[in-house]
Amino acid sequence: MPDRLHFGPDDLLRCRFAVSPLWETQEAVRTLKRPDRHGYHPQWLRRIRGASAGLDLAALWLLMPARGYCPDFIGPPPIGPAATFEEEIAAVRAADPGAAREELVRALASTPGAADSALGRTLLADPARAVRDLADAMEAAWHALVEPDWPRLRALLEADVAFHSRRLAEIGLGALVAELDPRFTWESETLTVERSAGHVRHLAGQGLVLMPSVFAWPDVVGGHDPPWQPTLVYPARGLAGLWAEPSDRTSEALVRLLGRGRATVLAALTDPATTSALAHRLGLAPSSVSAHLGALRDAGLLVSRRYGHQVLYARTPLGIALAGGGI
Template structure:
């Protein structure tokens, strides 16, 4: 059991953050060890052929992901509540070289001849994997993570730290000034006024990941509430009011984008011509309602957060 001891300052500095970089790294773990992640099977079965079509090679990243350990240098703690991936990748590239070297040694990997080149290659791999496998789904994932943070903020406001941590993850408990966290390597870690960073995650499930090593911001990455519903099929009819504004075809296409899809597939499902579907998708993209993501020979379209809100 890991015991995190809090002072009054630590409670004051306990905060939440979302990390697209962490989700990307944890998603690679789902692909590498599929038997441990049945909850994400639908996502994995969808993205594997897309990664193959795009020729994406994951070795610079996947080698840093082990069954019980993910190299901290592959996903530094976020420095703001909701950074975008570009900001986190810049931080990844600027890490001290000794951290990267130490992580490789802990995982039994050969030394990197040029640590900076290794970090740059790692960042490039993350960006490529993100574009194909995570970016089309990010609005849905982000909504799940935002919902978890809102829920826990209400718990903190109504019942303090005891209520906040009560259902964070199985085995986590708050006693006095101490948070008890299940971990294979037990120990007591004073937070020393740094506070605790809480990072809800879709792809951490079913595990809880902690980082308490010297030189890092202490953090807990935990499964977000409601993650079991993330990949449920939620295709819906377009609201009549939305169809009056956008037109029936465009509203229907938005409703069909429950999962990212290519133009041809959408045209078939919507009963439209490929050319007409392409024109509608271009208009929706120009309006900020869909985003386009290349996966090999195909371009996948996905709803944006604005579109998700409109359909809700």
């Protein structure tokens, strides 16, 4: 049966997009055990093979059934639209042990025999220690699996959010949901998700968090029962170009398409950067780099986001594909 999320008037005002390094870490851990998720990530899997071998992920994997419930306190809804991993893991460490134990019981029940296993009994016997150990395991996974590639992942996720935020302003939530993923449909103020879980929830003024994910593909994930804020996780746009490696020099094909100056700027933007940082890196005048960045953004190859007093530029999925030679 599909999931159904019923919206009231207040819920429509409280929908937001978010990016979560903690969630990506959780899904990266899950992806290691799910061959059906490996299709877009062979380069990443090869690169992290040695680092992943040194991790103890047994407890996390025990709580990640292929079908069933995963404890919400391990991957709570994002604190804000751009929370850091440090902020998010602090929330995990602050989980109430009593509430965490209830979630552990429910998660272990999703896998036959898990609650009676030695590891399952250990988790349930001391939930305060379980919270600490699971947070430690998640933090170790972040450092080994996700943090080295986080600038690249964040750029793709933020490009997805920027694109869909613009579409939300153009066409509204009801039309947008089907663009996020074909398994989402909207009718009569109800968002239906074609999954086998069969959950029904009235949002009751909490609204909904919409979150793109690199590692959740090919799944869509509905998360967080009360009191957690409802969250829907969907595969981010542009996964096909995610791991494309920039060449040592700007390709002549890209130069012919964009002109040398713009091609050089696009190729150099391997990580989100400011105008001044790019100008310093390329040895160009900031005014020239600024003009190129504006043209590339207008063409849909970059997005810009303000962080405090700085404006960071990052490639969109199309920009990533072009810079990686996908033209």
